[in-house]
Amino acid sequence: MAKLQGFEFWRTTLKGARYVVAPMVDQSELAWRLLSRRHGAQLCYTPMLHAQVFIRDANYRRENLYNEVCEEDRPLITQFCANDPEVFVQAALLAQDYCDAIDLNLGCPQMIAKRGHYGVFLQDEWELLEKMVKLANEKISVPITCKIRVFKEVDKTVRYAQMLEKAGCQLLTVHGRTKDQKGAMTGIASWEHIKAVRKAVNIPVFANGNIHHLSDVERCIQETGVQGVMSAEGNLHNPALFEGRSPPVWEMAEEYLEVVKEHPPCTLSYVRAHLFKLWHHTLQIHQDLREELAKVKNLESLADVSKQLRLRCQDVEQKEGTLPFPHWICQPYVRPGSEVKKKTVCQKRALEDSDGTGETLSKNKQKKKSRNPNKNFCPEQKPKYIKCEQCGNPKGNKCVFNLCRGCCKKKAFKEVADCPKCFAVET
Numbered sequence: 001m002a003k004l005q006g007f008e009f010w011r012t013t014l015k016g017a018r019y020v021v022a023p024m025v026d027q028s029e030l031a032w033r034l035l036s037r038r039h040g041a042q043l044c045y046t047p048m049l050h051a052q053v054f055i056r057d058a059n060y061r062r063e064n065l066y067n068e069v070c071e072e073d074r075p076l077i078t079q080f081c082a083n084d085p086e087v088f089v090q091a092a093l094l095a096q097d098y099c100d101a102i103d104l105n106l107g108c109p110q111m112i113a114k115r116g117h118y119g120v121f122l123q124d125e126w127e128l129l130e131k132m133v134k135l136a137n138e139k140i141s142v143p144i145t146c147k148i149r150v151f152k153e154v155d156k157t158v159r160y161a162q163m164l165e166k167a168g169c170q171l172l173t174v175h176g177r178t179k180d181q182k183g184a185m186t187g188i189a190s191w192e193h194i195k196a197v198r199k200a201v202n203i204p205v206f207a208n209g210n211i212h213h214l215s216d217v218e219r220c221i222q223e224t225g226v227q228g229v230m231s232a233e234g235n236l237h238n239p240a241l242f243e244g245r246s247p248p249v250w251e252m253a254e255e256y257l258e259v260v261k262e263h264p265p266c267t268l269s270y271v272r273a274h275l276f277k278l279w280h281h282t283l284q285i286h287q288d289l290r291e292e293l294a295k296v297k298n299l300e301s302l303a304d305v306s307k308q309l310r311l312r313c314q315d316v317e318q319k320e321g322t323l324p325f326p327h328w329i330c331q332p333y334v335r336p337g338s339e340v341k342k343k344t345v346c347q348k349r350a351l352e353d354s355d356g357t358g359e360t361l362s363k364n365k366q367k368k369k370s371r372n373p374n375k376n377f378c379p380e381q382k383p384k385y386i387k388c389e390q391c392g393n394p395k396g397n398k399c400v401f402n403l404c405r406g407c408c409k410k411k412a413f414k415e416v417a418d419c420p421k422c423f424a425v426e427t
Contacts, residue, residue, distance in 0.1 A: 010204040014075045017043035019242040022232035023079040030068040031259045040242030051082035051091035079103040081118040085132045092140045103145045109182045120149045120179045130167040137168025147173040150193040161197045176209040195224040206230045212332035214244035236277040238330035250310035281327035
């Protein structure tokens with residue numbers, strides 16, 4: 001049977017999917033995908049998988065794809081990060097029988113992607129990307145798709161998309177943010193870039209960015225003309241987003257935990273992370289249960305903390321806050337602007353006591369202080385060490401060469417000059 005392409009692939013294999021759950025590292029696992037599908041999602045992606053690791057590690061393959069084969073979990077696209085055409089194709093060949101398409105991640109902006117040289121940090125290497133997509137399109141039995149971020153220039157983004165289409169990409173997901181728009185600098189995604197790409201290519205396009213409610217989905221489709229809309233953060237805070245509902249958090253949390261039990265195994269850290277996302281607004285109020293949720297060691301204990309949060313929300317009269325809904329209702333988390341963040345940081349540093357104590361310590365320092373009450377964070381009061389003359393580390397207290405133990409050992413080896421103080425105990 002010939003491999004379906006472009007719009008035929010989208011209409012037939014993907015069943016014309018419009019509501020899409022994004023590939024999310026350690027977050028779009030089987031249980032979460034099934035929960036999302038129950039509440040309106042029509043297409044899901046696996047978490048991003050490392051092609052090199054997928055090839056060499058059978059356990060990695062089993063834990064991330066092979067063990068998760070489920071009839072309910074289709075259509076499904078498997079996403080890989082890679083920077084070598086042969087490696088990408090080998091990984092795709094191992095995965096192609098367990099999914100409906102293979103996606104190349106060209107959008108991850110995180111530091112780990114920069115160190116590994118993949119994701120959005122390949123977006124300037126068009127010759128390499130063209131080779132990767134072309135080879136995969138020729139060798140694998142399912143369609144190849146790509147997920148990209150935009151350039152600042154609309155015309156460059158359009159040419160980038162056209163290059164991938166020409167190489168053999170059958171569906172393109174465009175995240176309307178640039179490589180630098182992340183964390184505190186996330187900002188607003190540009191639907192204008194997405195609209196321009198959609199007009200310029202002859203393959204289906206999914207839009208990603210600025211999706212918090214179902215109304216955003218419909219507005220995005222109307223304004224950009226895309227075939228579908230992908231959600232990541234919005235889905236994590238409200239898995240019923242594509243139903244147009246904002247249910248109580250405990251409803252989604254309890255259903256998710258049931259799905260986890262029905263489809264073991266599920267890594268505990270994934271479950272914990274999902275509960276933190278779902279209960280995000282409530283945990284800002286109930287800090288004690290936030291700490292408890294971070295500490296517990298098994299699924300039953302996680303479920304118990306979630307139950308305690310539910311009881312507190314139901315038993316206490318809710319006060320009005322700054323959120324559009326009560327904190328126990330599923331709703332998006334909108335990051336504050338970068339200017340607000342910078343201002344907050346400056347205020348916190350200005351208010352910190354000179355002796356390094358008090359309530360204005362950072363959360364990390366407060367944790368260290370709780371473990372060691374005598375911990376001193378004031379630079380002026382920290383003990384001063386004489387530095388090693390070679391490497392700058394603290395020198396040995398009695399070393400006759402004014403070196404640290406490591407440098408002294410090297411000197412003694414090279415010059416046959418024993419230091420009686422550093423090595424007196426090594427007889």
